[in-house]
Amino acid sequence: MSIEIKVPVLPESVADALLAVWHVKEGDFVNEGDNLVDLETDKVMLEVPATVSGTIQSIKIPEGTNVTAGELLAVLVEGEAAPVEAAKEEAPVAAASEDAHKLSPAVKVLVEENKLDVSVIPATGKDGRHTKEDILKFLESGQSATKAAAPVAPKATPAAAPLNIPMGNRTEQRVPMTRLRATIADRLLEAKNSTAMLTTFNEVNMKNVIELRKKYKDEFEKRHGIKLGFMSFFVKAAVEALKKYPAVNASIDGNDMIYHGYFDIGVAVSSPRGLVVPVIRDADQKSLADIEKTIMDFAIRAKEGKLGLEDMTGGTFTVTNGGVFGSMMSTPIINPPQSGILGMHKTYDRPIAENGQVVIAPMMYLAHSYDHRIIDGKEAVGFLVAIKDAIEDPTRLLLDI
Incomplete structure (x- = not known):
C-alpha cells in the first residue's frame, strides 16, 4: 500500500517552509515515527515523521525548495523490514x-x-x-x-562546522541567510525602528549569590537532579521587580497599553540556527529548581532543533546572558512586542569601595533596555535597582521584600 507523505499544517502566520534536509533516500526502509525530513520555517524547525513502517519509493521535492502545507513530499510503500543480515546473528552486545x-x-x-x-x-x-x-x-x-x-x-558536542573560506587571494564566499537568521534580522530592525528604545546600566555585587550557590550547590543537585546556576536567580529577581514595576511587564498594541497579570519570561538561548527565545511560563510560580530544569530542557531542544512554536510565543519580558560568551557590556535589543529586556554579563573581580575600604569583589554589569513610550526613566532605573538589591541580598527573594 502506498502512503503519501505531505507537508503538515504549518504554524499560524507561517506561509511556507524551506525543505532543509532529507534524512532518508529512495529505497531506504523506515520505521513508524522515524523522522524523514526537516522543514525550516522562520520560527521553528519542523520534523515530518513516517506514519507507517515501509520503504521510501520516491522523493518528490529536493532539498532547498520552498514548500507549502499539503504538498506531496514523498511516497512510502508500507511493508515489513528487509531480512535481518547475517551479521546481526553475532553475539549480543x-x-x-x-x-x-x-x-x-x-x-x-x-x-x-x-x-x-x-x-x-x-x-x-x-x-x-x-x-x-x-x-x-x-x-x-x-x-x-x-x-x-x-x-x-x-x-x-561537535562544534558547528566553520565556513570553509579560503584565506588569501582576496576570496569571498556568498552564503544565503537561513529563514531564522533572516527573521532575526527583520525583528531586530523592527525593534530599533518602531520603539523608543533606551538602555540604563547598573552593576551588581555577585558575592552573596556566589557564596550561596557554593554552599548549597551539591545538596541542591543531589535533591533536584539539576545544577544550580545564576540564571534562575536573575529570573526570580526579574519577576519580583516586575511585580513592583508593572509597566516593564506591559506591551503596546496600537494606542492601547496592555498590562499583563502573569509573568512569562523569555530566556535567550543559542542554537546552531541562531538565537531563539523560548518562554518560561508562569515563572512566578516556579522554584529555582523548576526554572533551572526548564532552561536546561530549552537548551537541549534548541541544540537539537526540537523547540516548537508554542515554546517561543507569548513572553512578557526577556532575560539574556551574554556573559556566557565573555561579554562585559552590551546593549540588548527589545524582543517585540515586549517593552523590556535584561542583559546579564560576565562576572569580573574588580576593586570597589565597601565601608570606606577598597576591596576586590565579583562584579557584573547589568543592562536594562526598555521602550520609553510606555516606561519612564524613573521606572526603568527603579526596576534595575530592584534586581540589583535582590541579587546582592538573595534573602529578599524569600521574604518578598
Whole structure:
C-alpha cells in the first residue's frame, strides 16, 4: 500500500517552509515515527515523521525548495523490514550498550550529565524506550541512579562546522541567510525602528549569590537532579521587580497599553540556527529548581532543533546572558512586542569601595533596555535597582521584600 507523505499544517502566520534536509533516500526502509525530513520555517524547525513502517519509493521535492502545507513530499510503500543480515546473528552486545541505542539524543544528554544508570529507571516509551519525561521524573523523585562503575564521560558536542573560506587571494564566499537568521534580522530592525528604545546600566555585587550557590550547590543537585546556576536567580529577581514595576511587564498594541497579570519570561538561548527565545511560563510560580530544569530542557531542544512554536510565543519580558560568551557590556535589543529586556554579563573581580575600604569583589554589569513610550526613566532605573538589591541580598527573594 502506498502512503503519501505531505507537508503538515504549518504554524499560524507561517506561509511556507524551506525543505532543509532529507534524512532518508529512495529505497531506504523506515520505521513508524522515524523522522524523514526537516522543514525550516522562520520560527521553528519542523520534523515530518513516517506514519507507517515501509520503504521510501520516491522523493518528490529536493532539498532547498520552498514548500507549502499539503504538498506531496514523498511516497512510502508500507511493508515489513528487509531480512535481518547475517551479521546481526553475532553475539549480543552488553546490556548497557543496548540501553544506549534506545536513548534519544535529549535523553542521552540528561543521562550523561547526571551520570545515570538507565537500567534502574522505569521506561514508558514505545518498545521499552526511555523518554525525557522518564528521566526528569526519576531525577525529581530524588532517587539514586548513579552507576557503580566509573562515571560516564560526557559526550563531546561537535562544534558547528566553520565556513570553509579560503584565506588569501582576496576570496569571498556568498552564503544565503537561513529563514531564522533572516527573521532575526527583520525583528531586530523592527525593534530599533518602531520603539523608543533606551538602555540604563547598573552593576551588581555577585558575592552573596556566589557564596550561596557554593554552599548549597551539591545538596541542591543531589535533591533536584539539576545544577544550580545564576540564571534562575536573575529570573526570580526579574519577576519580583516586575511585580513592583508593572509597566516593564506591559506591551503596546496600537494606542492601547496592555498590562499583563502573569509573568512569562523569555530566556535567550543559542542554537546552531541562531538565537531563539523560548518562554518560561508562569515563572512566578516556579522554584529555582523548576526554572533551572526548564532552561536546561530549552537548551537541549534548541541544540537539537526540537523547540516548537508554542515554546517561543507569548513572553512578557526577556532575560539574556551574554556573559556566557565573555561579554562585559552590551546593549540588548527589545524582543517585540515586549517593552523590556535584561542583559546579564560576565562576572569580573574588580576593586570597589565597601565601608570606606577598597576591596576586590565579583562584579557584573547589568543592562536594562526598555521602550520609553510606555516606561519612564524613573521606572526603568527603579526596576534595575530592584534586581540589583535582590541579587546582592538573595534573602529578599524569600521574604518578598
